[in-house]
Amino acid sequence: MVEHLPLDLPDDPKLAGNITHFARALRRAGLPIGPGRVIDAIRAVEAAGFSNKPDFYWTLHACFVNRPEHRRVFAQLFRLYWRDPRYLEHMMAAMLPAVRGVQEDRPAQAAEKRAAEALLDGAEGPERGEEDERPDEDTVIEVDASFTMSSSERLRSLDFEQMSLAEMAEAKRMLARITLPVKPLPSRRGMAAANGRIDAARSLRAALRRGGEMQQLAFKKPRPRYPNLVVLCDISGSMSQYSRVILHFLHAVSNAKGAGWAQVHGFTFGTRLTNITRHLATRDVDAALAAAGAEAQDWEGGTRIGASIEAFNRDWSRRVLGQGAVVLLITDGLDRDRPEELARHMQRLHLTARRLIWLNPLLRWDGFAPKAAGIRAMLPHVDSFRAGHSIASLEELAQVISRPDDVGEKARLMAAAHQP
Amino acid sequence: MTEMTSIDAVQKMLGDQGYICGRDLGTVVFLSLRLGRPLFLEGEAGVGKTEIAKALAAGLNRKLIRLQCYEGLDASSAVYEWNFPAQMVAIRAAEAAGGADTEALTADLFSDKYLIERPLLEAMRPDENGAPILLIDELDRTDAPFEAFLLEALSDFQVTIPEMGTINAPEPPIVILTSNRTREVHDALKRRCLYHWVDYPDFDREMEILQARAPEAAEKLSREVVAFVQLLRTEDLFKKPGVAETIDWAKCLLALDVINLSPEVIADTLGAILKYQDDIAKLQGSEAKRILDQAKASLEPV
Numbered sequence: 006m007v008e009h010l011p012l013d014l015p016d017d018p019k020l021a022g023n024i025t026h027f028a029r030a031l032r033r034a035g036l037p038i039g040p041g042r043v044i045d046a047i048r049a050v051e052a053a054g055f056s057n058k059p060d061f062y063w064t065l066h067a068c069f070v071n072r073p074e075h076r077r078v079f080a081q082l083f084r085l086y087w088r089d090p091r092y093l094e095h096m097m098a099a100m101l102p103a104v105r106g107v108q109e110d111r112p113a114q115a116a117e118k119r120a121a122e123a124l125l126d127g128a129e130g131p132e133r134g135e136e137d138e139r140p141d142e143d144t145v146i147e148v149d150a151s152f153t154m155s156s157s158e159r160l161r162s163l164d165f166e167q168m169s170l171a172e173m174a175e176a177k178r179m180l181a182r183i184t185l186p187v188k189p190l191p192s193r194r195g196m197a198a199a200n201g202r203i204d205a206a207r208s209l210r211a212a213l214r215r216g217g218e219m220q221q222l223a224f225k226k227p228r229p230r231y232p233n234l235v236v237l238c239d240i241s242g243s244m245s246q247y248s249r250v251i252l253h254f255l256h257a258v259s260n261a262k263g264a265g266w267a268q269v270h271g272f273t274f275g276t277r278l279t280n281i282t283r284h285l286a287t288r289d290v291d292a293a294l295a296a297a298g299a300e301a302q303d304w305e306g307g308t309r310i311g312a313s314i315e316a317f318n319r320d321w322s323r324r325v326l327g328q329g330a331v332v333l334l335i336t337d338g339l340d341r342d343r344p345e346e347l348a349r350h351m352q353r354l355h356l357t358a359r360r361l362i363w364l365n366p367l368l369r370w371d372g373f374a375p376k377a378a379g380i381r382a383m384l385p386h387v388d389s390f391r392a393g394h395s396i397a398s399l400e401e402l403a404q405v406i407s408r409p410d411d412v413g414e415k416a417r418l419m420a421a422a423h424q425p
Numbered sequence: 426m427t428e429m430t431s432i433d434a435v436q437k438m439l440g441d442q443g444y445i446c447g448r449d450l451g452t453v454v455f456l457s458l459r460l461g462r463p464l465f466l467e468g469e470a471g472v473g474k475t476e477i478a479k480a481l482a483a484g485l486n487r488k489l490i491r492l493q494c495y496e497g498l499d500a501s502s503a504v505y506e507w508n509f510p511a512q513m514v515a516i517r518a519a520e521a522a523g524g525a526d527t528e529a530l531t532a533d534l535f536s537d538k539y540l541i542e543r544p545l546l547e548a549m550r551p552d553e554n555g556a557p558i559l560l561i562d563e564l565d566r567t568d569a570p571f572e573a574f575l576l577e578a579l580s581d582f583q584v585t586i587p588e589m590g591t592i593n594a595p596e597p598p599i600v601i602l603t604s605n606r607t608r609e610v611h612d613a614l615k616r617r618c619l620y621h622w623v624d625y626p627d628f629d630r631e632m633e634i635l636q637a638r639a640p641e642a643a644e645k646l647s648r649e650v651v652a653f654v655q656l657l658r659t660e661d662l663f664k665k666p667g668v669a670e671t672i673d674w675a676k677c678l679l680a681l682d683v684i685n686l687s688p689e690v691i692a693d694t695l696g697a698i699l700k701y702q703d704d705i706a707k708l709q710g711s712e713a714k715r716i717l718d719q720a721k722a723s724l725e726p727v
Contacts, residue, residue: 192497193496194499194568206506206509209510209512209513210509212513213509213512213513213516213534216527217513217520230568267569319663323606324607324609327565327608328608353663353703
């Protein structure tokens, strides 16, 4: 039984209280901080002194941060919390948009919003319109789909609207539910097994230990290996409602430990193909999405699916599909290029991929029919065609991704496409 | 490390072996020799990545040891293996002879006599001509576990065999790794090497290469062939022809006693330079003639 020593807290009860409150704010921002670490932090501050701000910062940093991805959240919170003693009233009065404070023109840093919300103790911020579903102006897809595409290529770098805490929690819950279980493939590397092919080397080695007596044969079987996942995500204007969510999902999948995928490669395309694999490896979702957004210059511009797939085939397919990868193509298929070109590039992609699964958010309409030429060109060249507009549809995807015989809605739509 | 004192010396030495390399590649080879760092060459198939190791070995008069990678390559086929069957025979023979000296037998069983050396171990053995050249070819075909193993081997050039102890390389071998980029090699491995992307040569250098490799080809034909291939590489092809294809094609044309290029000849021998049906289909009909006319026009002023 440990004898509890009386807590020897510093004379200034306000400081201890402040540190405690700060720790609670950090906890709400997602850092795993228990009361033990709060006590440590108070003691550490006492030991290190409270004379200058950098020392104080690094003292708390040493106690509260134990993962690189938490550094940013900590920095933001510290900046907000210890800037002004009357910060809280100030913040409550000003609400979220004013968190950006003095430099109104500066775009919000990654994790800043999370930090602010954590400080505000879950106070609701103003509603953000982009979360709402855009009302479907017309539930019929026009063949030329002109309302979704701008005639001029709108090339610009767009800062992702940062995730709020609620979204983050939802994404984490989603992540806990959705993994993409994948069937292992046999590799050329062997492993010891109770039965299988005879492992001559091991049998003889065992026999040598017994002075050349062959008592028992050793066997080996192929060691399982997991395929790579390659995700091609359309980020053009017509897909803007989904691409962010899908990228979140993608980030979750690529950071899910032990999900089975050997490697996850991510590409975004609108008018141009961008490899965002490295950014997906950034563990902080905000930072990863911000980096990917900076990289993809054509966020919400027009769509050139054919050209993008051609670029992928030319520059990347042999580099990332070499070991038999499952390809997830996430696009609505509304393309302005020539359909026969598109069909040719799709065919090549189909032939080089182990499996090609097309997720199409437009499938959420029951009356969806493949009227657009692009969709009709692409449809014959995919293994499976599924909806991809909601968590439910992603859950379905998780169930079918390792079933090689699954074709999703493809058969139904192929039949529909051939009707006069 | 070697008698190579300058980039020019390296270029000349390789040139004497019939390997024409540009200043960029010469520099990186020189640095690799000077600093004793492995050289990591990446590039399209047929640009002369493997060839450079052969030319280096011949030029420096070193032994060339080649480790051809494949999926599932493991330490027993890359480093060493015990010759189990021979060991079993030795045990049986000792039993039959009634020799009960187990100590001596064990010592003998796990000696060099029964050790099968694979390329990596072989490269660590001393050689009277100096350190051998270890070519690890098409590294991208292996899997991540082997790459991790290779990291260790390349960092300290020693192998531990449990029954024999640690074997150290007296002089580390000159290591050249090549990759066709069918997957990305891990950063940690690249960091230990000097990296060079081997690109397609320009017209003049490709002419030099062709003259070095197919000297019997007439000047005029060589120029046409190189001009045609150079233009072909600017076309939107799935697999652009490499230098190896240029040399092959020139040899094909020589075998057919062709004196100058014509659309018919190109159509008949296209299989020597283009290896994809899509690409060949692209060049059917007038397309080949168009490129040929363009190629001939570019040669006019000479």
